Amino acid sequence: MNEKPTFPTQGLESAEFDPTNHSANRTMGEVIAARFSRRGFLQGSLAVSAIAATVGPAALLSAPRAEAQEGGSVFSFPEVTAGVDADHHVAEGYDAQVLIRWGDPVVSDAPEFDPNNQTAAAQAGQFGYNNDYVGYIPLDGSDEHGLLVVNHEYTNPHLMFPGLVQVVDGAAVQGDLSEEQVNIEIAAHGGSIIEIEKVDGVWRRVADSQYNRRITGTTETLVTGPAAGHDRLKTSADATGTKVLGTLNNCAGGVTPWGTYLMAEENFHGYFSGELPADHAESGNYARLGAPGGWYQWHNFHDRFDVSKEPNEMNRFGYIVEVDPMDPNSVPKKRTAMGRFKHEGAESIVAPSGQVVLYSGDDERFDYVYKFVTAGTYNAEDRAANMDLLDEGTLYVARFDEDGSMEWMPLVHGEGPLTAENGFESQADIVIETRRAADLLGATKMDRPEDIQPNATNGKVYVMLTNNSRRTEEDVNAANPRAANAFGHIIEIAETDGDFAATSGTWEILLKCGDPSIAEVGATFSTDTTENGWFGMPDNAAVDSDGRLWVSTDGNNPTDTGRTDGLWAVDTEGAARGTSRLFYRVPVGAEMCGPVFTDDGESLFLAIQHPGDGGEDWEGHARPSYYEDPSTRWPDFRDDMPVRPAVVVVTKQGGGKIAV
Ligand code: FEO
Ligand code: CA
Ligand code: CA
Numbered sequence: 001m002n003e004k005p006t007f008p009t010q011g012l013e014s015a016e017f018d019p020t021n022h023s024a025n026r027t028m029g030e031v032i033a034a035r036f037s038r039r040g041f042l043q044g045s046l047a048v049s050a051i052a053a054t055v056g057p058a059a060l061l062s063a064p065r066a067e068a069q070e071g072g073s074v075f076s077f078p079e080v081t082a083g084v085d086a087d088h089h090v091a092e093g094y095d096a097q098v099l100i101r102w103g104d105p106v107v108s109d110a111p112e113f114d115p116n117n118q119t120a121a122a123q124a125g126q127f128g129y130n131n132d133y134v135g136y137i138p139l140d141g142s143d144e145h146g147l148l149v150v151n152h153e154y155t156n157p158h159l160m161f162p163g164l165v166q167v168v169d170g171a172a173v174q175g176d177l178s179e180e181q182v183n184i185e186i187a188a189h190g191g192s193i194i195e196i197e198k199v200d201g202v203w204r205r206v207a208d209s210q211y212n213r214r215i216t217g218t219t220e221t222l223v224t225g226p227a228a229g230h231d232r233l234k235t236s237a238d239a240t241g242t243k244v245l246g247t248l249n250n251c252a253g254g255v256t257p258w259g260t261y262l263m264a265e266e267n268f269h270g271y272f273s274g275e276l277p278a279d280h281a282e283s284g285n286y287a288r289l290g291a292p293g294g295w296y297q298w299h300n301f302h303d304r305f306d307v308s309k310e311p312n313e314m315n316r317f318g319y320i321v322e323v324d325p326m327d328p329n330s331v332p333k334k335r336t337a338m339g340r341f342k343h344e345g346a347e348s349i350v351a352p353s354g355q356v357v358l359y360s361g362d363d364e365r366f367d368y369v370y371k372f373v374t375a376g377t378y379n380a381e382d383r384a385a386n387m388d389l390l391d392e393g394t395l396y397v398a399r400f401d402e403d404g405s406m407e408w409m410p411l412v413h414g415e416g417p418l419t420a421e422n423g424f425e426s427q428a429d430i431v432i433e434t435r436r437a438a439d440l441l442g443a444t445k446m447d448r449p450e451d452i453q454p455n456a457t458n459g460k461v462y463v464m465l466t467n468n469s470r471r472t473e474e475d476v477n478a479a480n481p482r483a484a485n486a487f488g489h490i491i492e493i494a495e496t497d498g499d500f501a502a503t504s505g506t507w508e509i510l511l512k513c514g515d516p517s518i519a520e521v522g523a524t525f526s527t528d529t530t531e532n533g534w535f536g537m538p539d540n541a542a543v544d545s546d547g548r549l550w551v552s553t554d555g556n557n558p559t560d561t562g563r564t565d566g567l568w569a570v571d572t573e574g575a576a577r578g579t580s581r582l583f584y585r586v587p588v589g590a591e592m593c594g595p596v597f598t599d600d601g602e603s604l605f606l607a608i609q610h611p612g613d614g615g616e617d618w619e620g621h622a623r624p625s626y627y628e629d630p631s632t633r634w635p636d637f638r639d640d641m642p643v644r645p646a647v648v649v650v651t652k653q654g655g656g657k658i659a660v
Contacts, residue, residue: 002110005633006158006172006174006615006624007156007157007158007165007172007174007624007626008151008157008174008295008296009155009157009158009295009296010602010613010614010615010625011157011159011613011614011615012037012154012156012267012295013153013154013554013609015291016061016081016302017031017293017364017365018290018444019363019364019365019366019367019470020287020288020289020290020363020364020435020500021288021366021367021435021439021445021505023439023440031219037597039180039376039604041418042059043063048167049345056547059167060141063255072528072575073576074137074546074548074573074576075548075569075571075573075581075659076573076659076660077091077093077094077569077581077659078091078092078093078583078657079080079091079530079532079533079581079582079583080532080566080584080585081532082531082532082562082563082564082566082582082584082585083361083562083563083564083585084416084557084558084562084563084564084588084618084619085587085588085618086587086588086618086631086632086633086634086637087583087587087632087634088479088584088585088586088587088590088634088635088648089584089596090583090584090650091285091583091584092618093391093652094650094651094652094653094658095650095651095653096584096606096647096648096650097203097648097650097651098204098278098434098646098647098648099128099148099193099196099203099205099217099605099633099646099647099648099649100148100150100194100544100646100647101113101127101163101532101635101636101644101645101646101647102126102127102128102129102131102188102644102645102646103115103118103123103126103127103185104126104127104205104245105125105126105127105646106125106126106127106192106193106194106209106212106214106399107192107212107213107214108207108209108212109125110122110125110126110297111125111126113126115162115641115642116162117160118160118178118184118410119178119184120183120184120186120187120407121187122132123184123188123309124187124216125214125602126193126214127150127152127192127588128150128151128152128187128188128189128190128191128192128214129152129154129155129156129160129185129188129189129547129645130153130154130155130156130179130188130609130610130645131150131151131152131153131593131594131608131609131645131646131647132150132151132152132153132250132252132253132593132594133149133150133151133250133251133252133253133254133264133345133540133593133594133607134148134149134150134151134593134596134605134606134607134647135148135150135253135254135255136148136149136255136596136597136603136605137149137259137261137262137325137596137598138381138598138599139195143598143599143600143602143603144197144198144497144598144603145195145196145197145198146195146196146197146253146483146598147193147194147195147196147211147263147325148191148192148193148194148195148196148605148647148656149194149253149323149325150191150192150193150194150594150647151190151191151250151251151253151263151264151594152188152189152190152191152192152250153189153249153250153251153253153609154189154249154267154270155185155188155189155296156610157174157177157181157185157228157645158174158625159236159401159610159612159613159625159626159627159628159630159642160185160584160627160642161177161181161184161344161627162182162627162628163627164181164626165624165626165627165628166420166517167624168430171393171624172624172626173569174626176297176300177300177456178181178491179295179300180301180303180537181359182296182297182298182300182301182657183334183421184302184317185217185296185298185338186216186217186220186246186298186302187214187216187217187543188216188252189216189217189248189249189250189260190214190215190216190217190248190263191214191215191217191247191250191263191323192213192214192215193211193212193213193214193261193325193328194206194209194211194212194301195211195212198288198332198421198603201236201394201651203603203648203649203651205590207218210328210418211325211328212328213261213325213328213330215247215263215323215523216246217245217247217248218244218245218246218572219245219246219247219332219333220243220244220245220331221243221244221245221246221247221321221331221332221333222242222243222244222331222332222334223241223242223243223244223316223319223333223334223335223336223339224242224334224335224336224337224388224391224478224545225334225335225336225338225390225391225392225431226313226374226426226427226428226430226431227335227336227340227428227639228241228430229241229242230428230432231529231660232282232312232428232429232432232491233310233315233316233432235304235310235312235313235316236310236314237275237304237310242350243307244316244334244345245304245316246262246505246544247265247321247334248265248266248268248271248317249266249267249270249271249317249365249374250263250264250265250266250321251264251265251266251267251344251345252264252266252344252345252346252347252450252540252593253345253346253522254345254346254347254348254358254391255348255357256348256386256389256390257276257327257348257350257378257380257386258378258383258386258387258389259326259383260322260323260324260325260387261322261323261325261349262320262321262322262323262346263320263321263323263332263360264320264321264343264344264346264360265277265317265318265319265321265343266342266343266344266363266486267292267315267342267363268317268318268342269286269289269291269292269293269314269342269530269561270293270294270295270296271293271295271296271298271306271316271317272291272292272293272294272297272304272307272313273292273294273298273299273300273305273306273307274299274305274306274307274308274309275307275308276307276308276311276435277311279372280311282311282312282314282315282581284436285315285433286307286314288433288435288436288439289314289318289342289435290364291307291314292307292314298647302648303577315340315432316334318340318341318342318343319335319336319338319340319343319489319564320334320335320337320343320358320360320390321333321334322390323333324387335388335389335390335391336431337372337392337393337427337431338358338360338372338393338431339360339370339372339388339411339431339434340397340431340432340433340434341362341367341368341370341434341435342362342363342367343360343361343362343363344360344361344362344363344439344449344450344451344452345360345361345450345451345540346359347359347451347452347453347454348359348454349454349456349500350378350500351373351499351500351501352498352501353377354377354378354498355373355374355375355377355378355393355501356374356378356389356390357371357372357373357374357454357501358371358372358378358455358502359371359395359452359461359463360452361446361448361449361450361451361463361464362371362434362435362449363448363449363450363466364448365447365448365468365470365471366445366446366468366470366471367435367445367448367449368397368398368400368435368438368443368444368445368446368449369393369398369400369444369446369449369452369463370396370397370434370438370444371391371395371396371398371408372390372393372394372395372396373394373396373501374389374390374393374395375392375393376389376392376393377521381652382570390542394410394411394412395411395430395431395434396408396409396410396411397409397411397438397441397443399441399442399444400444400446400456400477400478400479400491400507401478402477403479404478404506404507404508405504405505405506405507406493406504406505406506406507407460407503407504408502408503408504408505409438409441409442409443410503411430411431411434411437411438411441411574412430413426413427413428413430415518416440416441416533417441418430418437418440418441418475422440422458424438432645439591444479444480445475445477445480446463446465446468446480447465447466447467447468447480447481447482447488447489448465448466448467448468448486448488448633449463449464449465449541450464450465450466450538450539450540450554451464451539451540451541451568452464453541453542453543453549454500454542454543455547455549455572456547456587457543457547458492458547458572459494459495459498459574460492460494461492461493461494461495461542462490462491462493462510462541462543462572463490463491463492464488464495464538464539464540464541464551465480465485465486465488465489465490465491465538466488466537466538466539466554466555467486467487467488467536467537467555468480468485468488468493468583469484469485469486470484470599471483471485472484472573473579479507479509481509481512481524482512486514486536486538487512487514487523487537487561488513488537488538488562489510489511489513489517489534489538490507490509490511490513490538490551490570491507491508491509491510491513492507492508492510493506493507494506494507509524510570510572510578510630511524511570511578511580512524513525513527513534513535513536513537513538514534514561515534515536515561516529517531519624520638524572524578525578525579525580526576526577526578526579526580528576528579528623529578529579529580529581530581532563532582533568533579533580533581533582534580535551535553535561535563535566535568535580535582536553536555536556536560537553537554537555537556537565538551538552538553539552539553539554539555539591539592539593540552540554540592540594540595542595542596542597543596544597544601544659545597545599545600546601546657548567548569548571548572549570549571549657550567550568550569550572550583550595551568551570551580552565552566552567552568552592552593552594552650553565553566553568553569553591553592554591554592554593554596554604555591557614557615557616557620558573558616558619558620559620562646563585563591564585564586564587564588565585565586565590565607566582566583566584566585566592567583567584567585567592567595568580568581568582568583569581569583569659576621578603584650585657586608586611587609587611587612587615587632587634587643587646588611588612588616588618588631588632588634589612589613589614589616589625589631589643590608590609590610590611590612590615590634590645591608591609591610592606592607592608592609593606593608593609593645594606594607594647597658600657601657601658601659602651602652602655602658603650603651603658604649604650604651604658605647605648605650606647606648606649606650607645607646607647607648607651608634608645608647609645609650610645611632611634611635611644611645611646612625612630612632612633612634612643613625614630614631616631617631618631628643630642630643631643634646
């Protein structure tokens with residue numbers, strides 16, 4: 001929630017960029033910039049009237065709850081105390097082990113990390129920066145031996161490079177990056193595939209595994225589906241419109257039922273700079289994406305990131321990328337049938353028909369919730385038969401109605417307004433400009449859709465909506481009921497007849513987030529939730545093998561919530577519904593990403609993203625945090641090592657399920 005970052009990429013992940021959805025499907029209303037910080041509440045500077053105490057369909061649809069089993073929370077672990085310091089903290093009785101950090105070798109011939117002499121070539125074989133999504137793919141069905149797949153979303157050069165930040169007249173200023181530093185950044189993006197095994201109860205990396213692999217911002221990928229080979233994807237370097245160098249801003253993701261790794265390209269617009277020629281055909285397309293973002297200096301050395309020189313390059317990003325981790329030489333595929341927008345993730349589930357359903361949020365204020373339903377069906381007996389399932393199917397966008405019902409509206413060429421008269425010549429145009437197509441269908445403008453997690457155990461789907469301070473009283477709707485929604489909420493969807501492929505369903509709000517002790521916030525955590533148990537800004541979610549929901553957050557800090565981000569366990573059933581409990585918290589400045597459990601429930605993998613970022617000390621006082629003077633040196637706590645994003649694995653001391 002840093003309104004004015006000191007460095008260009010500081011606070012990038014939790015920042016709220018200017019919304020670009022100016023479609024007329026709902027009146028935007030006057031934009032207000034009220035900042036509902038916790039401190040603001042405590043100081044009485046709050047514009048109370050700007051918060052809607054709306055009672056939405058949640059209440060109207062909650063009657064069946066009376067029939068749900070009564071009882072307490074399904075979680076019993078000792079709760080972590082919420083707060084902020086330099087270290088991470090896990091519940092008593094558990095171990096949290098750092099499994100891999102930025103710079104650790106991934107491929108067997110990569111050098112050890114030397115932060116003072118880093119090169120792009122070294123980085124291309126080492127663990128990348130800002131780990132986000134984490135997936136576990138068992139080898140031979142094992143919960144103790146498998147492949148860890150990890151996204152590297154973005155880079156924080158002010159925390160990565162010595163000497164880049166200078167203090168001038170008391171102010172810390174980031175300098176220009178060299179070509180080598182830019183190439184290190186590009187190599188630190190993408191993903192990592194790492195073989196891991198649990199030996200005598202302790203996880204370790206298999207250093208010489210044939211599966212170990214880095215995917216970076218220059219790895220050759222193949223475009224598949226409706227936009228493959230389209231003129232709008234052709235560049236001076238690729239006349240085929242199918243071969244793209246790299247995948248960028250891989251935020252959350254997914255693992256398919258057939259064991260492939262999905263990387264969601266989110267804020268891809270940020271890597272591009274320059275200006276399109278006047279009246280260029282892509283002007284409207286790029287404006288709807290807030291593009292080019294101009295967050296990085298890559299265009300100084302690579303023309304493809306300058307839209308004045310390569311106006312089509314950006315049409316080659318913003319997709320779900322599928323990787324076969326079992327073949328280290330496989331070419332990652334950009335599955336354009338699933339649409340092009342700021343994809344947060346791509347969690348999947350098999351519908352009763354055998355069709356595969358993948359949910360994806362478009363993370364921007366006032367953008368939409370999507371799902372993709374494959375045309376073909378999942379074949380559990382023949383892995384190879386599933387490898388191109390994601391190229392054919394129907395992409396839907398959600399409309400959440402005021403009465404608690406919802407509709408999934410198909411984005412299909414020739415149907416409704418999605419015709420040549422509106423600039424859609426084919427399905428390729430629809431997937432390239434997914435947002436504009438969804439605007440025309442009247443989709444519901446949401447409060448920054450992040451991870452969307454289906455739960456096979458209870459048949460529900462959980463939508464993380466992280467926040468939206470720009471929503472006004474005029475803009476509220478039942479599914480986004482709070483103006484100036486600083487702390488976000490979680491929607492629970494029930495698809496019709498429990499069929500994840502259904503085109504309609506019902507919904508209710510599981511939680512409105514924020515401090516429940518401040519009435520004006522309007523948070524709806526159960527009264528059993530302790531002062532440690534509430535959170536703001538839900539971002540990622542996981543469901544464990546017992547069907548229980550875990551939520552991780554992005555944006556909690558000393559100023560706004562008096563706590564770091566972390567992982568909270570949330571009851572969804574019975575009388576305990578809406579009770580939340582803190583299990584793990586990150587070091588100062590970090591965001592909590594990637595929660596995933598092994599199927600036996602005994603191992604939990606967590607990604608600690610951008611530790612030491614954010615420009616605050618533990619009490620919330622502004623302070624620049626950069627390479628030479630970071631707010632924490634987690635996880636090494638060595639003066640000769642920078643703060644490093646890392647993946648942590650949590651196990652229970654003495655063994656057994658994480659939470660019983
Ligand atoms: Fe990259 Fe929407 O978080
Ligand atoms: Ca986030
Ligand atoms: Ca996220």
